[in-house]
Amino acid sequence: MDKFPFSLTDKQIEEGINAAKQEALHLKANKDILKLLFNCIDLTSLNTEDSSDDIRDFVEKVNELPQHFDFVPQVAAMCVYPVFAPVLKSGLKDANIGRAVVSAGFPSSQTFLDVKKMETQRAIDFGANEIDIVMSVGEFMEGNYEFVGEEINAIKGVMGDAHLKVILESGTLPKAEDVWTASVISMEYGADFIKTSTGKQQPAATFEAAYTMLTAIKAYFEKTGKKIGFKPAGGISTADDALVYYCLVKQICGTDWLNNHLFRLGASRLANHLISDIAELENGFRKEIKYF
Numbered sequence: 001m002d003k004f005p006f007s008l009t010d011k012q013i014e015e016g017i018n019a020a021k022q023e024a025l026h027l028k029a030n031k032d033i034l035k036l037l038f039n040c041i042d043l044t045s046l047n048t049e050d051s052s053d054d055i056r057d058f059v060e061k062v063n064e065l066p067q068h069f070d071f072v073p074q075v076a077a078m079c080v081y082p083v084f085a086p087v088l089k090s091g092l093k094d095a096n097i098g099r100a101v102v103s104a105g106f107p108s109s110q111t112f113l114d115v116k117k118m119e120t121q122r123a124i125d126f127g128a129n130e131i132d133i134v135m136s137v138g139e140f141m142e143g144n145y146e147f148v149g150e151e152i153n154a155i156k157g158v159m160g161d162a163h164l165k166v167i168l169e170s171g172t173l174p175k176a177e178d179v180w181t182a183s184v185i186s187m188e189y190g191a192d193f194i195k196t197s198t199g200k201q202q203p204a205a206t207f208e209a210a211y212t213m214l215t216a217i218k219a220y221f222e223k224t225g226k227k228i229g230f231k232p233a234g235g236i237s238t239a240d241d242a243l244v245y246y247c248l249v250k251q252i253c254g255t256d257w258l259n260n261h262l263f264r265l266g267a268s269r270l271a272n273h274l275i276s277d278i279a280e281l282e283n284g285f286r287k288e289i290k291y292f
C-alpha cells in the first residue's frame, strides 16, 4: 500500500461532489450526454425469481430496442446470474453488447475459492465475457489483504480474455481509506473495473465512494499507465444521479474515461428513465416509457 498512500480529506471529497452536482445540473438537457450514459449501462436483472424465459424476454427487448427507440444507442452489457450465461450467448444478436454475469458466490462471496473459480470458469464456458465478483469483505476488514488479492487473482486466472469487475461493496466499508485500500488491492491483483456495490446491500453506490475509487483509479494510472474502469452500481435509477457520476468521472479521471470501455452504470431501472428523458428532449413532451 506504500506505493499508493491515501491522502484524501473529507473536505476534498465534499467539495468535489458539490462541484460534480453543480455541473450535472447544467447537463440535464444535453441529450448527447444522456445517450452516452445509456450506452454505458450494464442492464441488470438479478432477481431470485428470474427464470430462463424471463431472461430470454429481457434479451429480446434489448435486441428489439433499436426498432422501438431509434434515438437511443445500445446498452453496454447485460448483467445476470451465471446460470443465464447461455441465454445471453444464444440470444443477444449484437456481439458488441457485453455478456456479464455475477459470479464467485455473489453477492456475499462467502464460499470456497475452488467453487468461485469453478463458477466463473463455467460462466465463461457458457459464453460470459464479463465477470462481476465481490471481494471477500470480511477478510478485507480483518486486514487479510494478501488473501483478498490472491483470491481475485486466482479467479482472474481462469477467465482468459474476459473482463473482471471487482465489487468492493463500498457501503460496508466504514472509512474512505478502506474504500481506497480495497480499490488499490483490486486493481493490483487483476481487476479491469472496480465496482461500488452489489445492489443487494444498503448503502449501495454513493458519490463519496465514487470519489475515492476514481481518485484511486487515477493514482493507479499515473503510477502504472494502466486504465482501470469504474462502475457505480446499486440504486442508480435517475439521469440526475447518473449525471453526477459522469461529472465525477470527468473531473477526476478525465474525458478518456467517458465511454463504456472505462465507465459503466450497473442498473436495473435507469434505462427506462433515460429513454423517457431522451424522448422528451427529442419530442418536446413528456411520456413515461416503461420498456424494460
Ligand SMILES: O=C[C@H](O)COP(=O)(O)O
Residues within 6 Å of the ligand: 044, 046, 079, 197, 198, 199, 200, 233, 234, 235, 236, 266, 267, 268, 269, 270
Ligand atoms: O450490478 C447492478 C446492481 O445489482 C443493480 O442494482 P439496482 O437494481 O439497484 O439498479
